[in-house]
Amino acid sequence: MRKLLEYLPFHFTICLVVGIILQFNFACWFLTGIESVILLVGLVGVLFIFNQFKKKTFFTVVSWLLFVFVGMFAAFTTNNVHRENYYQNHLSQEAPVTIKIVKELKSNLYYYKYFATVQKIGNKPTTGKILLHLQKVNAKGTLEVGDELLFTSEFLTVQLPLNPYQFNYKEYLEKQGIYHQVFLKEPLFLKRESQQFSLDVIANKVRYSIEKALLDYNFADEELAVIKALLLGQRTDISSELLQNYTNAGAIHILAVSGLHVGIILLILSFLLKPLERLKYGKATKALIIVLLLWCFAIVAGLSASVVRAVTMFTAVAIGMSFQRKTWLLHALVMSMFVLLLFKPLFLFDVGFQLSYLAVFSIIFFQPKIASTWKPNCWLATKFWQLFTVSLAAQIGVLPICLYYFNQFPGLFMLSNLVIIPFIGLILLGGIVVIFLALNNSLPSFLASAYNAVIAMMNSFVSWVSLQESFLITDISFSLTQMIITYIVIVFLGLYLEKKNFKRFVGMLFFVIVFQIQLFFEKHQVQTTEELIVFHKSRYTIIGIKQRDQLLLNHNLDTVAIKKLSLLKKYTTAKKIDTVMYKNNIPAILQYHEQQVLIVDKLGVYQLKDMITPIVLLTQSPKINLERLLLQLKPRLVIADGSNYKSRIANWKFICDTNNIPFYDTGKSGAFVLK
Template sequence: MEKLLKYLPFHFLLCLIIGISIQYYTNGWQFGAQKLSFLAIFFMLILVLFIQLKKKKLFTFSSWIFFVFIGVSIVYISDKRNRTNYYKAYLYENVTAILTIDKVLKSGNYYDKYEAEVSQINEEKTVGKVLLNIPKDSLQKTLNVDDKLFLKPSFIALTPSLNPHQFNYKEYLVKQGIYHQVFVNNQEFKIVDKRNFSLQGLAAKARVEIQNSLKKYNFKEEEYAVINALLLGQRQDISKELINDYSRAGAIHILAVSGLHVGIVLLILNWLFKRLDTSKLSRVFKTILIITLLWMFAFIAGLSASVVRAVTMFTFVAIGQSFKRKRIVEHSLITSIFLLLLVKPLLLFDVGFQLSYLAVFGIIWVQPKLYSLWQPKVVILDKGWQLFTVSIAAQMGVLPISLYYFHQFPGLFLLSNLVIIPFLGAILIGGIIVIILSLFEVLPQFIVETYGAIISLMNTFVSWISKQESFLFSEISMSGVLMLSWYFVIIFGFLFFIKKRPKNFILWLISIVLVQSLFIFNDFQKNKKHEFIVFHKNKKSVLGERVGDTLYVFHNLDTAMIKQEKVLISYKVGEVINLKYETTSPSIFQFKNQQIIVVDSLGIYKVDSLKNPIVILQNSPKINLERLIDTLNPKEIIANGSNYKSYIASWRETCRYKKTPFYATGKDGAYVLRN
């Protein structure tokens, strides 16, 4: 690890990441592509000058700045909003558009979802992506990649999450370059053409052909869904229950074609072609053959972003392995990260990207040291120990970031991985054989039944693991700063473990003190907080008063529902607090010097002691809002999600007329009143 820190391309990668982060979070460069070009030329001239003058330190420092600049530049250039033909510039009333399907997404409860390119607005050729939503209809066929649709759409801006600490779907889509969504019925569009050619479209056609051939055989529904995920990268058909089982068992990575699958395929290919390691020329041929087969696997899996990322990573690993040099694999991984970010800089913020590389680096750095602690002579024990140390090393690489994103830790992840991963290679190879035989329509029924039984057995085992609730540690809080601090503890602790130097020990102690300091500071900040929150919940009312580390919840849900309410669980985990559910809800709250009155379906609001209160409207009260405003002279009126939308629209107009501030949680998000 210490040698990697001295590896110059690693420094350039860090500078590139800094540049990408600066432009993404600040959007600081807004001066156009032409000025970017001039500045790039200026930087290159400066670098050439320092080379000529033999100013090594100045050249190194200027190189760092140059790669920060490259990071800023690629984010600006990749952002289609900065192009003159971005579709938003042509949006007027009653426009017509042609949308080209780029990707078929997992359907929601009510809509089929697609990622689509806005190819044309009226007569203008345009660029930019949108989220296309089409109501589910049993008579409507699923659209295919490369289909071109003619329609008259309304482009609706994405809405952020409506409650604190809730998953922000808008932010996720923005990282995919999507800023608007379109809702159309099946009768409101027409398929007019297909895109001439795209690799994704060609891969999608091949995948559909494979899926159709597999459907001819009697695979059970869950078996077919898992085969689709394991080999074709399609998780749309997997039930929520099965996905939850794999997630709770710590084996969700099994269901997504990613670095694990591609790494296993690479291991198998290396073993199959190990006889080609006899000379330099044969090693080159072996490497080309392996890379070709890896990309064929990526093509079959649909060339999705995660598959392309994983195959790119292991392409560089395969190239590195062919050189038979020390640390070449680490350097190959650094190169693959650098090139991937150059092509698609927002991959930096992709959870799968982060997890894949952290797991691989954990295995490369940590596993050899763990494995050296014990080297059993019995082959089965040795293989089991290897797998155990790989699982521990990968978990060390991803644990803090996993807790940050998912807030849970499956205690039996080792058991699920020790049982499943040894057989995953056989499952992948068996699946490829099943696909090939099904395409030629020569797949014997006994193979169908055997392979299906293996998949069902794996599902049953995972389901059993997921039900061991005492080993699932959930609702774990982890902030971004705390996550980084834990990585310092892991890195410096591991450095001290392998090289017991005073310097490494001091750094490890400092990192531990940093984590403890963050806990103390967070507790101090938490206990100072006092808030009143009107959460957004469709058709229900959820109010909360936060006092220090406790949120007192006032609601109209039943006892079983409120304890499973995700809005409150997200807030509890994000703020590291306790929840206390109140059985009764008062009509009037006193928050510091501010009075708050809740007007529900009874419509009672005439209370003599009220002076400029905040009014919360819930359960669609049938009131004359003008009379309420004249009577109470409210400071602000809030309508939560329990009200009819038609009432909210009418109240908004009344408040506009009476010049009274109006806040609707369905549009503006949860209302938070702070001390």
Template sequence: MRLLNFTIIKLTVCLILGITIGYLNPVSILFALLTTGFLLLSLLIFYLIARKSFTKTIWFGSIAFLAMVSIGILTTTIHNQKNVANHYTKVISNNIDSLNTVTFRIREVLKPGNYYDKYIIDIFEVNSTKASGKTLLNIHKDSLKPSLKVDEIYISRTPFKNLIPPLNPHQFDYKSYLKKQYIFHQLFINNESLFPVDHKTTTLFGIAARLRQHINKKLEPYHFKPDELAIINALILGQRQDISKAVYTSYTNAGAIHILAVSGLHVGILLLILSFIFKPLERFKHGKLIKTILLVSILWSFALIAGLSASVTRAVTMFSIVTIALNLKRPTNIYNTLAISMFVILLVKPMFLFDVGFQLSYLAVFAIVAIDPLIYSLWKPKYWLPDKLWHTFTITVSAQFGIIPVSLYYFHQFPGLFFISNLVIIPFLGFILGLGLLVILLAMINCLPQFVADVYGYIIYLMNTFIGWVSKQDAFLLKDISFSLLYVIVFYLLIITGIRFLFKRNYKNLKLFLIAVLVVQSAFIFNALNKPSNEFIVFHKSRFSLIGQTLNNTIIIANDFDSITKSTNNIIRDYTVGNHIETFEEQSIPYLYQLNKKNILVVDSLGIYNIRTLKPKYVLLRQSPKINLNRLIDSLNPKLIIADGSNYKSYVERWEHICRKRKLPFHQTSKKGAFILKY
């Protein structure tokens, strides 16, 4: 089956292209509107000409695809909240660092950090001027104060702070992640600076949050353990904020993290249960229509309760289309259904395209639909149990073919025992979800027997224990895999051509597969030729110094870490994985780096720099040396001063002021990020 024979798939591809262009190259709303209007008018003219002459022309199709690309650009532009006339960035554009009186509403509760409780908020007013937009709110943790609730409105006086970009190479770019959610700034506030505002407005997000809170309150008397209650919230309610780091890591390393993300598997099971419950309605007049309306309404209510994440939105949209098509007695094609669901979601939420969950969700489903029938046909067990286990295995393997390249690109690890986790958990997941829904329903009406709660808690405990055991088999967990975007593209090419040749062996498919192999080899060669070499890096690490020197695919590390910091630090891991560096060495921090003709003098807390025979071009200040910087500059005449994260903030501010006064370049790693010098 050739996927591009389906018109909706072609249009969806064009929409994706338009969204990508619109995000990477923003344009004004007026330009996007005029371009889209012109193309749609041209499309109408070509359609009328083609219908009148009864002939197909290439121009109609070309204009249609261009119009869809333009619609993608327009959709991205319209949804960009910065283009709204009263967006808060227009109010604070001239005084971003000054105090602003801000009125806002809590929109979403995020997983707390080490020092702050985090929320996404909707801005209502800034300095008595009506405003709109979202931002990130950080509240200093206070065990004596309750957490803020969704829909609560507050007033506070605080400056807007810029989001911090990654300070070291290949670190997770949280600023870019938030930008895709139209969040451009953050607020830091103490609980004492928050003033609540009386209000009567309620949003759907607030209703869903209160319902989740009510469900958890009803479950409290049954004494579920924290990890068990966190898994129940993830499986049934789509909330993963309370999952401990240890449990989350176990599911990740076992290749079972998708179980905790409400997606197609969960929604499909819910749809089967609801279809069975509402089956009697079909006996009445218009019963099928009523059943369809109820099913779609409950599915979207469930999606709202689960937080409308990308994966659950995809699943509910797709199953809603299937449900409506069955009611209309229209034949459905799974590829069309997937494409329509993607098309609709991206029109409403174009930034979902860059969401990892959205990408993995669709890639997994496309792979299952395309590959699973081929693998499943290799063996037809006679008995029910072997057949179910075999089919679970083939579905799991098919999904991995779809997501492996993207998963390696984002997470750089591969759980080798993923099939064991899925073979054991997936067959029972329907029962676990169904019993979970029953437990919540009985708890809501105060009719849940304690022994049922105990049994369900023990089932969750067994699942966590098994996942924990699988995750500890370190020999089967491949970590720190370097995988670039180029590798993603060429390996998908290899997977597609390899599967085509494996199940349909002919000369054409063999030729395509061999070409893909050559392309993959070329990507490896290209990567080997472009690895960083002769590179000196002063990384940013608060309270410590971390220096790297890259030579011939090896990085030489010098640091003053303590044992705890050394075991938990990921800065070097991110750098080596991102740059495909295979080996690293350690040494103590020297007082001088000689890099060809570029010398870097390191001045530590001892403050020794009186080297008359040496004129360093760069000076690195670390561990807050008590020196007279003016005297150092006069003595050594450096071209650049570097201050890493180990220095006191007051020292760095004083040094920065001196360098600015003397018009000498000053690199502060806490502001400008890692200092990188190629030599």
């Protein structure tokens, strides 16, 4: 680990990451192209001067600053928003819009979903990506990558989550450079196939040919969906239930074509091409062939972001392996990360990118040290011990970030990995053979049935593991600060294992204590904060009162349904709630400290006595004379939750605006919180 920390490009990569984060969150960079070049060249000149006068400290600081600026510049220039031909700068109600489908997403009950680039507004060429929703009703079929659509429709912003701690889909799309969405239905657009050459289109056609060939054989739906996920990078057909099973079993990485699959293919190719090493320049030739085949696999897998990342990373690994030096492997990984972030800065915010590099770095650092603690005498035991140590080392690297993002820990992840991963290489190799034979219409039915049975066995095993709920730890509250401190502890642990000395041990112990202090501080915050919250839930009313680590919920949902609500699980996990009390009724009046809350439901009956500037909550679309209510009560605020009709809400807002009374719509502004 020390060699990595002393590797200069690693410092530059860290500075690049800092620059990207600063630009994304604070938009610090605003210089034009020429101004940016002048600044960066000027900094290079300053570096040259400091180097000539041997000012090492100043040289180091300015070097770091230069690469922070490079990160900011990269994030700025790759963001289409800052370009003059960005589509939003040319939108008009009359001008037709031309878009091109670039990626198919998982559909929902009502819409097919795609990412698309905006090619033209009218006759003006434009840039930028959008999220497209195509209504399923009356749709003649799904669209394909490369299809172009012509339409006139409104571009809508993506809504923020309406309840605290829910998944922020708006932020997720922004990290992919997408800021608007469009809803379409047939026949309100014209479609044509693109005539332009594109790797995406070629990859999609190859993938479509493979899918069509596989459909001619008797693969079950679930098994075919897993085959497409394993070999083609397409998870859109996997059912939500099966996907959750793989998640709970700690085997979700099996279904994502990423570092695991590409790494296994790299090992297979390295083994098969080992005889080339006997030739002159054999190692270089072997590395070149492996790299070419990896990129062929990337094209077949659809050139998705995860596949491109993984293949780029393992291209560097393949080159590093050809030198047969551990430091070259580390250096190649760092350089691949640097190059990826330089040209695709938003990859930094992709969970797959983070998991891939953290897992590989952790394996390189920790696996040899863990493996050295035991030397089995049996060949089979040695192989299983190697697999165990690789899985454990990878888990050390990804556990903190998994806890932060997913708030759960699958206790049987090791069992899943020990059973599946030894065979995943054969499954991938067998899948490639099956695809090759299917494309040539020469796949024997017994081979197709056997491969289907293998995938079915894997699915059944994963389903069985996922049912062992006592080993699945859920609802783990793990903050960003805790994650960062944990990684600092892991770094000091790696340094200590590399060379055991007192300073490194004290450093690790210090940050362990910092972590405990952070836990105490967050627990203290929970114990001392109280709030009233009106959640947003379509057609229903949910009112919560949080006191210390307890939550009282007044609601009108089914008793079973309320306990399964995702929005409540996210809230209780983030707020570290230990006890939840449910009351299946909505009171007419709530008293929260000194604040009265008058609740008016569909009956439209409410109390006026002893009401002093209350907050009025309207639920279930009551038929009331709101203007008279405002005159009588002079409320501090009027709230409309998700149980009301939108037409009523619009009318109430108009009345409140007319009477200068603040109005809060949870359907637009999200859950209402009163501290």
